[in-house]
Amino acid sequence: MKLVLATRNPHKREEIEAIFDGPGLDIVALDAFPDAPEVEEDRDTFEGNAIKKAVEIARWTGLRALADDSGLEVDALGGAPGVWSARYAGPEADYEANNRKLLAALAGAGDRTARFRTVMALADPDGTVRTVEGSCEGAITEEPRGMRGFGYDPLFVLRGDTRTFAELDAAEKNRVSHRARALHKAREAWTGLLSEEM
Template identity: 60%
Template sequence: MKLVIATRNAHKLEEIKAIFNFKSLEVLSAFDFPDIPDVIEDGGTLEVNAEKKAVEIALATGCWALADDSGLEVNSLDGAPGVYSARYAGEECSYAANNEKLLRELAETTDRSARFRTVIALSDPKGNVRTLEGICPGMIINKLRGTNGFGYDPLFVPNGHSETFAELSNEVKNSISHRARALQKAQVEWAELLSRL
């Protein structure tokens, strides 16, 4: 059976495929369906966006669809950038612009604790959806370090580590990240369901 990963973000797709054991499923992505429109992520929460992406892609393709929405939640910024993580510095911003804004916002604070949070959603072809969450706590450093990963990875040091996500190997990051924790949970909690696809 086919499972569509509801993303056109190549970095995210690569991470999901590296983490999740799809066993006998034929894994596709939104790249394989160029005629379907991008899903507009206008929800006020990660949960709403993940569900919307999974359901819209499932209905458009007639396949089961897996989607996620992730955000960086900084305690001293009341959980910002959160659901706006990808566009923190504006609608058409770059990773660099988002990182620069985050560093400016934290310039005067000593509390740099944060967490990455992912919500993943799985929808059947009729739009019935379920969700799970993964969290990775850590802290924001004051200078970019590392060249792996993407987004806020060069600024985020996960608890129990001294290296940023961008300095860690893919193997280590893909075993401890928020996305990894959500997908690991999904492989357990959705194992029976996925085995029937």
Template identity: 45%
Template sequence: MRQIVFATNNAHKLSEARQILQPLGIDVLSLADINCHTDIPETGTTLDENARQKAVFIKEHYGYDCFADDTGLEVDALNGAPGIYSARYAGPGHDSQANMHLLLKNLEGKQNRRARFRTVVALIEGSKVTMTSGECPGYVTTEPAGSEGFGYDPVFRPDGFEITFAQMDSSQKNAISHRGRAMTKLAAILACRR
């Protein structure tokens, strides 16, 4: 099996990536698997910059071919916020519950709840960088529903569905989600290079 590092500490993201890439004969290693316990910098002003920065960091410091993602929930009524700050929307040290609570509070009384999840993936193989992306449009619900997934999944209902991401099983979510779409493009690139 070919080994590649996913530059994330998020167990949910790692599981999603493994579901998509393992059938191709790709062993997705975590940061823990390569003994990386460093807080990887994310100082970019866009999803693209942050994904690339994380992948470059792993390649430069550990030598592995790798990929990294950055994901943001962009809400129309909040001028695209939380965007690149999605994971730390409620401030440093806060968790998904705090982020969701703040998002719902900031949307109180707003009629337009349109939003989209966007993911950008940066893949580094040798010295070559390849970027992919995925988007999933939908809207933010008025209250959380479901116990699957992570992050904002309980308050995001994708277009064409009557349930939130958190009410879907992982295979259903992977088929339509922003990260699923970006990872499927990544899988197609990696499949061509086997």
């Protein structure tokens, strides 16, 4: 079955392909559809954004589409940056700018607990959609550590570990991350669907 990944983020695509690929599944990058629309992430929940992206791309391509929306929720900031994680320091901000803003917002904070959350949505071209969620609890460091990963990975330490996500190799991160947990749930929940021909 052909499955379109409704993202142009190469880091997300690599993680999803590494975890989710399997027999009978032909994963197609959104880059294969250069005229596909840019879906605006304007919903106020991860689930809302994931569903919107999956449904719009499935309808446009005529293929089943998989989308995710993910972000970091920091308890001392009332759950921020949340759905604004990718744009926390502004619409054109890069990962480093977002990390700097987060560290500044947490300066002097005693509570640095946080979690990464991912909602995965699988949509059919007719608009039928299913979702699963994955999360992982941890804390925010006081300075970036590590050269791997992307986004807030240099600042996030998984509960029970001492290393940031950016200090883990790809295989380790793909076993424990929020996205990995959501994708493993998806494989279990959608096994029959993923073997169907559309």
